[in-house]
Amino acid sequence: MEITSGGVCAAKGFSASGIHCGVRKNKTKRDLALIYSEVPASAAAVYTKNLVKGAPLTVTKKHITDGVAQAVLCNSGNANTCNADGIEVAEKMCELLSENIAVKPSDVIVASTGVIGQRLDITPIAVGLPLLVSELGSSEESSVRAAEGIMTTDTVLKEIAVKFTVGGKECHIGGIAKGSGMIHPNMATMLVFITTDAAISPKMLKKALSADIQNTFNMVSVDGDTSTNDMVAILANGMAGNATISKEDEDFAEFMKALNTITVYLCRKIAGDGEGATKLLECSVTGAKEEEIAKTVAKSVICSSLFKAAMFGADANWGRVLCAIGYSGADVDVDRIDVSFESRAGRIDVCKNGAGIDFSEETAKEVLSEKEINVIIDLNSGDAAATAWGCDLTYDYVKINGDYRT
Numbered sequence: 001m002e003i004t005s006g007g008v009c010a011a012k013g014f015s016a017s018g019i020h021c022g023v024r025k026n027k028t029k030r031d032l033a034l035i036y037s038e039v040p041a042s043a044a045a046v047y048t049k050n051l052v053k054g055a056p057l058t059v060t061k062k063h064i065t066d067g068v069a070q071a072v073l074c075n076s077g078n079a080n081t082c083n084a085d086g087i088e089v090a091e092k093m094c095e096l097l098s099e100n101i102a103v104k105p106s107d108v109i110v111a112s113t114g115v116i117g118q119r120l121d122i123t124p125i126a127v128g129l130p131l132l133v134s135e136l137g138s139s140e141e142s143s144v145r146a147a148e149g150i151m152t153t154d155t156v157l158k159e160i161a162v163k164f165t166v167g168g169k170e171c172h173i174g175g176i177a178k179g180s181g182m183i184h185p186n187m188a189t190m191l192v193f194i195t196t197d198a199a200i201s202p203k204m205l206k207k208a209l210s211a212d213i214q215n216t217f218n219m220v221s222v223d224g225d226t227s228t229n230d231m232v233a234i235l236a237n238g239m240a241g242n243a244t245i246s247k248e249d250e251d252f253a254e255f256m257k258a259l260n261t262i263t264v265y266l267c268r269k270i271a272g273d274g275e276g277a278t279k280l281l282e283c284s285v286t287g288a289k290e291e292e293i294a295k296t297v298a299k300s301v302i303c304s305s306l307f308k309a310a311m312f313g314a315d316a317n318w319g320r321v322l323c324a325i326g327y328s329g330a331d332v333d334v335d336r337i338d339v340s341f342e343s344r345a346g347r348i349d350v351c352k353n354g355a356g357i358d359f360s361e362e363t364a365k366e367v368l369s370e371k372e373i374n375v376i377i378d379l380n381s382g383d384a385a386a387t388a389w390g391c392d393l394t395y396d397y398v399k400i401n402g403d404y405r406t
Contacts, residue, residue: 018149043068046209150193195235279373283390307320346366
């Protein structure tokens with residue numbers, strides 16, 4: 001397996017584009033993105049568990065009931081959520097795309113992201129679609145434009161691609177993502193679109209995605225808020241020419257490895273780009289009696305506002321780690337817990353068997369002043385492990401969300 005360029009255009013038969021059509025007031029920001037496959041593809045998606053769901057999720061879920069899709073159309077700047085005409089607008093987006101390119105409306109995955117509760121005017125999208133389609137391309141730049149088209153408060157582009165081998169055939173898989181705020185584990189916590197030219201049945205594609213997200217996207221938290229429009233969707237058009245993956249065999253395992261490479265990378269990019277964030281936090285838990293216990297502990301620490309604030313200040317306040325573990329509800333022996341902090345500046349042990357140990361505050365400050373910090377927790381009670389990702393909590397988070405709507 002090898003990381004390559006191209007994002008969602010790395011896989012054969014996929015093209016992408018992104019433009020400014022007018023949904024967003026800022027004319028320098030792209031606000032409409034398209035990903036298109038030359039042929040109908042196997043499709044799968046997972047969605048937020050928030051009871052308040054954006055209209056595009058309802059439409060998309062209906063469209064891919066048959067496990068087939070050929071395009072992804074997404075706007076930013078407006079979530080098309082909690083609107084009386086939301087379903088109608090989402091369906092109209094698909095119909096308008098069908099009028100501009102060879103795709104059935106029912107084969108379109110549609111998505112929206114942005115402000116909740118404001119009506120989405122279809123006019124700028126209708127006007128912009130001909131240009132969006134005309135600018136479809138298969139270059140890395142085309143993938144970048146699509147990635148820019150789905151961004152809201154994101155400050156960095158999120159895309160990756162890898163090539164791998166299945167059944168003697170070279171395959172590619174790539175993805176783009178948006179996610180900076182309103183991020184919390186409960187599926188899916190962002191918008192992520194993944195493309196691959198590997199041949200895999202809709203059933204196995206759904207199985208692969210559903211299994212993967214449990215240890216990737218469901219382990220990311222920025223602010224504890226589960227969004228209304230979260231979706232991870234994947235298209236597999238089979239143009240690599242491998243024998244179709246239709247069961248759990250060696251080929252399926254290789255596909256899972258490639259998919260996981262994509263999703264872990266995007267998880268880290270999303271967590272590190274949390275609204276106002278200055279640091280990526282990775283919490284690695286080992287020594288748990290069960291995997292679910294390790295997951296619960298890792299997520300509780302990553303979600304702790306007090307701990308996140310301490311990391312912003314480069315304060316080795318390990319007591320906040322123990323506190324978060326204590327209220328997590330996980331079955332742990334607090335008298336066995338070890339805690340360490342690690343970064344490019346080194347590693348420092350701060351807690352042994354649930355109690356504090358002597359350490360250099362100066363060294364701890366150096367370790368915690370880096371851009372990426374790993375919180376290492378050993379429960380010393382078993383062999384299960386888990387990892388979660390998050391970010392520090394800064395003054396800018398409040399500034400960004402204090403006037404997000406206006």
